[in-house]
Amino acid sequence: MNPGDERPYPDYADTTATGHTRTRLPENDPYGGAPRRPTRSSSRSLVTVVGVVVLLIAAIAFANRGDHSSADSASGKGDKPPAASPTAASGTEPVQTKSSGVPTGFAHTEQGAQSAASNYAVALGSTGMFNKDSRHRLLQLLYTAQAADRLQGAMDQAYSADFLAKMGLDARGNPPKGSTFVSRVVPVGTSVRNYTDGGAEVTVWYVGLIGMAGSSSTDPVTSSWKTWTFDLQWAGGDWKIASDSQKDGPAPVPGDDKAATSDEISKAIEQYGGFTYAR
Template sequence: MSPGDEHDYRGKDQGGRPDDPYSTLGGTRQTRTRLPDGDGGLPHARRPVRNSRSLVTITGVVVLLIAAIAFANRGGGGDEDAASGTKKPGTAGSAPTAPTGTKPVQGKNGTIASGFAQDEQGAQSAAANYAVALGSAEMFTKESRHQILDTVYSPAAADKLREPQDLAYSVEFLERLGLDPDGKAPQGSTFISRTVPVGTKVLAFDDATAEVAVWYTGLIGMSGEDSTKPVSTTWKTWTAQLSWLDGDWKVTGASESDGPAPVPGDVAASKSDAISKAVEEYGGFTYAR
């Protein structure tokens, strides 16, 4: 599947869900909805301090460096493009990830960030945060899933997606993941579903619409001694079409493709109890450029 392709969320044979539980964010295959509206050298021998003047000079240099770094992080000065942290679509290189001085996230709608800036930076931040919400474990329970859809998508798109999503998260599908009909994990086990954005890219932008690709890695599975679906990772790229509606960015359509995926590392897999503990202790982020 490649970005921009039209794909049904259903399986090929009986209209059911495909076997891959993490084929898309939140474990469902979403369709595009179109609406009218250092230094690495050898260590050097330590040189003795010659006099107090040398110490004063070194201290002055350190203070100046600290002041320069603090000023740069404030985002003050520079031209408009440097201050906004954005680039025009089609230009070479990636957008900077250093602090820019712009606050693209102004508040929250429930647990999901909202109030994004009406610029490229705000669109990227919105897409990253929406990817996190759509890939969360809350998508596997009906009530919280509907809340996420209503927050992330435009009203028209949410209305069209609500019933198909409910059908996709069927009792049979939840069973295959080890969940009960309400989307809850058995006692003593922890169901894990997380999306971790690695980067974003603006594919198209104007004042009212944007297309943003989010490259992410995902975690999904059941952590527990008796689990037959251990937590595994996946790499995907989610591409969202966004529209500026009622003072914020909303998703009107989306598609997804596999990868880019790096070569797996040589770190041994942790035991299930360590994974469960990590998920409980480490909270997620609000993503902003």
């Protein structure tokens, strides 16, 4: 894909419903010469990389249309407005169990629901979503059985071999030799909008990183800010996702930090692992 070409979008869903805009790549080599100072102009939004976030939003919106009544009833949506709840230490030990590398076995409490939503956002925003086998495992692990069955086909269509190729990946979601594919979600905060013993509605405000770090990459790693809303159900002794949706922002004013080189980004991804979130 050449600079200036539009980034790929799945063609089975109208992406305008998600609030995203089509993006274009930078006009020059993002890793050539000295790093640039980011600008504050409106053109900055044109280089927001959507990758897995757009795919996830589109697939969920496609599969969940008109099917929110059960989740709304379980979570008690509309009973009360969301209250401010700063992230703070609760004294509760983090979960000790993992499945497919994802923390599981969260407490049947509001704090447990927030921890679950944060960790699920991290997993669903990871590079594992670009591999069919690991994507299926994540869907079956994190969603209710009904939701997972509903989403799997739409997800597989979204992450087609053609789409992966346009992202610079092979058919199994692997980057070319010498390049590092980056896809991460970093939660900034959570809020419980509704809570009952059977369900919870939790929002996660996060910054996402997506792109390819490599000497020949035309798709540099960039960041975007989103809010992810999860309708969770208590099922089988843990929190499961019944449905979820995303929207843009709120995004802070971009700073004047120098853009890192491709090599610096690759080393950072290798050196700094993700977090397990607990309250």
